[in-house]
Amino acid sequence: MIVLKIGGNVINNPATLHEALDYFASLIEPAVLVHGGGRRANQVLSAMGQEPVLIDGRRITDQATLEIVTMVYAGLLNKDIVAQLQSRGCNAIGLSGADGNAIQATKRPVDTIDYGFAGDVTAVNVALLDALLRLGMQPVLCPITHDLRGQLLNTNADTIATETAAALAGHGHSVRLQYCFELPGVLTQLDDPSTMIEELSESRYTSLREDGTIAGGMLPKLDNAFRALHAGAKDVRIGSLAELRRGGGTSCVAG
Structure with a gap:
């Protein structure tokens, strides 16, 4: 089983x-x-007079931002991707975390930030994903979750991919997790693709x-x-589509 995560730069480039x-x-x-779809969300936020705020790659989500990213992630982008997959003969079904109770979460407690x-x-509904897959449907998950009390929450898409892969692995699936983005892999110098790390251990990271x-x-x-x-x-691999197709990119290994 593959869990494939595509990032905002991939989504923003129609050809990619x-x-x-x-x-x-x-x-x-x-x-x-x-x-x-963070880049598209940033564009919409800016167009609506809201300044995107991120710290270490994680978005600060106030109420106004939550409303906009929900519209962008769970609406525009999710349904556009599903429609495009349907045109390819892939019977996709788009889900936010609230749909079918797919992904539960809790509001991150306030610490220093x-x-x-x-x-x-807090939980991924593996039974739902398994049922959809048995019906020949391919789930397409966006980074909007819920807390079982009616509150939608914005959750990092990489985290969604990870927790989905972890939950599926915990229920006996052999899972390969692929993070697809615009770079060939993890680089030590962002402007030099030759500095890609082919195998990255946790200690080196x-x-x-x-x-x-x-x-x-x-x-x-x-x-x-x-x-x-x-x-x-x-x-678990991180890289461009071309690298992932050939089994390349940066391979993350424990240790």
Whole structure:
């Protein structure tokens, strides 16, 4: 089973998005697609007079921001992706965390940073995903969750992918988790693709994080990658679509 996560830069580039959806639709094994869309959300926020605020790659979500990202993620982007997959003969079904109680979360507690209506995943409805997959449907998950008390929450899409992979692995599935984004993999120098790390251990990641070589939005992505490995994912890779297709990109390994 594959859990494929596509990021905002992939979604914002029509040619790259089409290639990613071609790849997903061509998969023979059961698969779940998770999408972000932060860049599109930022565009809409700016157009509506709201200034996007992110800290270490994680969005600060006040009430106004929550309303806008819900419209963008669960509405425009999710349904556009589902429609495009249907055009490829892939019987996709788009879900927010509230749909079918797919993904439950709790509002992140305030510590040194108040992330607002950001959600930390507490449960993934594996029975629902299994049922949909048995019916020949491919779930497409957006990064909007809920708390079982009527509150929608904004949750990092990498986290959605990780927790989905972890939950599926915990129920006996052999899961490969793939994070598809615009770079060939994890780079030590962002402007030099030749610095891609082919295999990244958790200990080396810790060192590169501490010295600032890896920073920003890559931090939650890698934190989630190693979380998935510890939870039983068989293989976790980060890279461009071309790299992932050939089994390349950065392979994350425990240790």
